[in-house]
Amino acid sequence: MTTLILALAAGAVVGLALGGLGGGGSMLAVPALVYLLGFSPARAATASLLIVAATSLTGLIAHARAGRVRWRTGVLFAAAGLPAAAAAGALSAHLPSALLTAGFAVLAALAAWRMLAPRREVGAGHRSAAGPARSTATGAGLGAVTGLLGVGGGFLAVPALVSVLAFTMAEAVGTSLLVITANSLAALVPRLGATAAVDWGVAAPFTGAAILGAWDGKRLADRLGGRTLQKAFAFALLGVAGLMLVTALH
Template identity: 65%
Template sequence: MSALILALFAGAVVGLALGALGGGGSVLAVPALIYLLGFTPAAATTASLLIVTVTAATALYAHARAGHVRWRAGAAFAAAGILPAAVTGAVAVRLPQAVLTVAFAGIAALAAARMLRPVAAGAGNADRRVRPGRAAGTGAGLGALTGLLGVGGGFLAVPALVTVLAFEMQAAVGTSLLVITVNALASLVTRSGAAGTLDWADIGPFAGAAILGAWDGKRLAGKVSGPGLQRAFALVLLAVAAFMLVDALT
């Protein structure tokens, strides 16, 4: 199968994940770039951040039009995470890849376990009374993990918004896209020197298919219940965590 077809297919899947689930794009994009398109781990991380940034921004626009973005809490999360994402992004390039992979898998599994817990009834209205200190503190931690792991952070942002600020799932999905866009851009600042060595012949089609897939993912999200999306997201996280842990240990 040609690299172009693989790039288009993988990009469509990443876009669907970001559009429907508000995350999972980077954790799907990085393995696809490495195992399907032959990127090195370092190049795949940088390319993934580029792809996820433009795709998340597209999906953010679609969710904002539907009123699913809580701008105040999202801005607090994003602003608090900018500096930590940039700092840990610079540190991450000096750490062994296996260490990062195992840490990534563990965090993804923990996030999935929290997402599978039932959310208390009526909790979805708690986001109307946003606590800026709590949102900023969680956002700073999220930004640090985003920079360290080289991902957009949606797979962590959605559980954080659901469990820490008690967002309903659709609002968490939409708001996470704002956090992803800002955190991915902050991480890219520390990796800008690597962009010139990337294979744009693969990245271009990948990103284009991801953008189109994000619009389809947004429509899919409107047809699935919030609890259904939450369970689907948790299962995606568990699958990714298992795959990356096996890959790191074999």
């Protein structure tokens, strides 16, 4: 019963992050699975990809109904990351757990820093200078991070879509969910054949709660303001980063 409650609570928080911010949920899903629910880092990454893919798809539908998804550009951006996500997903099964944990801790700290940093307006000159090569490289890098560490990468996708492709913040949040869904599924496929089966007794309620949370995340962000919600998750990520770094070093 305790495990079920923990899975439901953690899933709800992950869903709120993905639905409200277009990213950040997977950065909480992996440590929740490891420290609260007893998963190994490799199994947690696999389960996280499954949870994030299902939840991001739910959030994508909600944002698409509101007209906040730029489909053509999002598909092209996601396509650049699919090969990298699949390759990195296969590679991660052969890396030491401590290395994956340390890498995740660094990434969580980076995500928190990006969330807390003041937003900077990007001038038209800078936006026009960003060509297809930079967009493709950004998409490929995002896919590699997704495959290697089992994260959706929305905290990277949203600022990239704003600064590189000149999306509005609302469009970036909605479109990032399309990118996250595609990358997560691409990274999940090689993992399913190389790691132990997913514990559905934990993953199913976790995913269900996350899906429900994603529907509420968009409304919560509208009510509180996306920036307020973003700061709350950033401080949570700083705590996660510190805990995982200590674990990796011991």
